[in-house]
Amino acid sequence: MIKITIVAGARPNFVKIAPLIHQIESRKSEGRELDFRLVHTGQHYDQKMSGDFFDQLTIPLPDVNLGGGGGTQAEQTASIMIAFEKELLDNRPDLVIVVGDVTSTLACSIAAKKLQIDVAHVEGGIRSGDLTMPEEINRMVTDSITDHFFTTSEIANTNLRNAGVSEDRIHFVGNTMIDTLLANQDRLIRPTGDIYDSLDSQRYLVMTMHRPANVDEGSRLKELIHTIASGVDNLPIIFPVHPRTAKILENMGIDYPNLYFSAPLSYLEFNYLVKYAKGVVTDSGGITEEASVMNVPCITLRDTTERAETIHLGTNELIGTDPDAVAAALERMMTGNWKQYKGIPLWDGGTSRRIIDVIEKLYESN
Template identity: 65%
Template sequence: MVNITLIAGARPNFMKIAPIIHAIHQVRESGREMDYRLVHTGQHYDPKMSGDFFEQLQIPHPHINLEAGGGSQAQQTAAIMVGFEKELENFKPDVVLVVGDVTSTLACSITAKKMQVQVVHVEGGIRSWDMSMPEEINRMVTDSITDHFFTTTELANENLINYGVPERKIHWVGNTMIDTLLKEMPNLKQPHGEIYDRLKEKSYFVLTLHRPANVDQEEKLKAMMEAILEGSGELPIVFPVHPRTAKVLKNLGIEHPRLHYTEPLSYLEFNYLVQNARGVITDSGGITEEASVMNVPCLTLRDNTERPETITQGTNELVGTDPSKLKPYMEKILEGNWKQYRGILLWDGHSATRIVEKLWQIYGEKKRVTQG
C-alpha cells in the first residue's frame, strides 16, 4: 500500500488537489493499492469552501483541519508546523504531496522533511524572481528540499535544472488546475442575483485584486480603480471582493453605477463569469491560467509573473502596477483586437493521471521490491 498525504491550505489548492484525488481512485480501481489522507491546514477560511464547494469538485471533506488560520505569517507558519507534526506522528505516510506556493506548502514541506518523510511538489520550479512576494520565498524554500518535482512547463524544468536538480527528479506533467477547469467547464453556472441577470455575454469585465502591492496603499488602489473605470468604456465591472481588499475599499468609498461589488463566488460561478466576460483584470496567477485556456483576454496588474506561458502562449498581458499604463490595453480589448490562446503543452486535462502514475512508479514499485 502506498500512502500519500495531500496538503491544501487555501482555496486554489483544492482545485489542484481534486484531480489528483480522482486519479488515485482510478488507480485503486485498477487493483493497485494506493490510499490518501487529505489535510486542510485551515490557512484560509472561506465560507464558499463549505459543503457545496466539495460537492462541486466531487471530493470528500478533509480528513482533518489543522485550524491554523489567522495571525502573522510567522505565527501561521508555526501553527501549521506544530499541527502537521502531530498529524505525521499519528499518520506517517510514504510521501507528502504539496501544491502551489502558499504558506502551507512551505510549512508542511519543512515539517515532513524533518520527520524523514519524502516531499513531492506539484507546480515545482515556477519563478517570478521577486523576493518581495511571500509566495516566491515559499517556492524557493520548498523546492530546495523537495524529493520529486511535478512541473507545469518546460521553463519550470529549466529553472530546476539551473539550480542543480537532477533531471530524474523532475517530471513534466502539465497543470492540474487546468484538469479541474476542463472537467468542470460543462458544469459552469450563472450566479444568482439581479446583477448577474443583467449582464450580457462578452459585455462586462471581471476584476479581482488582493495582492498587498495593489490593495494596501489607499491612494494607489484609488488611482487603479479610477483607471479601470475610465478604461472600461460603458461596460459594467463585476468585482468579487477579497476580504483583504474589502476593508480598504470601504475606507475609500469608491462607488460607480457600473462598478458592482459582490461576495466571493463559488468555483463554478466565478469561472462562468470569466468564460463569458469581455476581459479579466486581475493580480492572481491562477486566474491568468484559467482565462487563457478559456480564450478570454486577461490583464495582470503586477510587475512580474511566475506564469510567463500565459503571456507567450495564452491571452494574458503583464500591465504592471502603474495605473497610467492600463488604458491602451483596455482599449484593445474593447476593440476586439486581442491575441488568441495558442495552447500550452500538456495542459490537456490529464496532468493528475500522469502524477499518480509516476507516484506509483516511484513509491509503489519501490515498496513491492522492498517487500518482495
C-alpha cells in the same frame, strides 16, 4: 500499499488537488495499492474561499483540519507546522504532496522533511524573481527541500535545472488546475442575483485584486480602480472581493455606476463569469491560467509573473500598475485587438493521470 498525504490550505490548492484525488480514487476502485489522507490546514476558512470547493469539485471531506487560519504569516506558518508534525507522527505516509505556493505549502514541506518523509511539489519550479512576494519565498524554500517536482512548463524545468536539480527528480506533467477546469466546463454555474441577471455574454469584465502591492496603499488602489472603471466604455465590471481586500475597501468610498462589488464566488460560479467575459483584469497568477485556456483576454496588474507561459502562449499580458499602461491595455481589450490562445504543452486535462503514474512507479515497491 503507497500511502500519500495530500495537503491543501487555500482556495487555489483545492482546485489543484481535486483531480489528483479523483485519479487515486479511480485506481483504488480498480484494486491498485494506493491510499491517501487529505489534510486541510485551515489556512482559508471562509465558506466561499474553501468550503464550497468540497461539494462543487466532489472532493471528500478532509481527514483532518489543522485549524491554521488567522494571525501573521509567521504565526500561521508555526501553527500549521506544529499541527502537521503531529498529523504525520500519527499517520506517517510514504509521500507528502504539497501544491502551489501558499503558506501551507512551505510549512508542511518543512515539517515533512524534518521527519525524513519525501515531499512532492505540484507546480514546482515556477519563479517570478520578485522577493517582495511572500509566494516567491514559499516557492524557493519549498523547492530547496523537495524530492520530486511535478512541473507545469518547460520554463519551470529550466529554473530547476539551473538550481542544480537532477533530471530524474523533474517530472514535466502539465497543470492540474487545467484538469479541473476542463473537467468542469459543462458544470459551470451562472451566479444568481440582481448583479448577474442582466449580464450579456462578452458585455462585462471580471476584476480581482488582492496583492498587497496593489491593495494595501489606499491612493494606489483608488487610482487603479478609477482607471479601470473609467476605461471600459461603461461596461459592467464584476469585482468579487477577496476578504483581505474587502477590509481595505470598507471606508474608502469608492463608487462607480458600472462597478459592482460582490462577495467571493464559488469555483463554478467564478469561472462561469470568466468564460463569458469580454476580459479579465487581475493580479492573480491562477486566473491568468484559466483565462488563457478559455481564450479570454487577460490583463495582469503586476510587474512580474511566475507564469510566463500564459504570456508567450496564452491570452495574458503583463501590464504593471502604471495608469497610462493600464488605460492603453484596456483600450485594446475594448476594441478586440488581443492575442488568441495558442495552446500550452500538456495543459490537456491529463496531468493528474501522469502524476499518479510517476508516483506509482517511484513507490510501488513500498
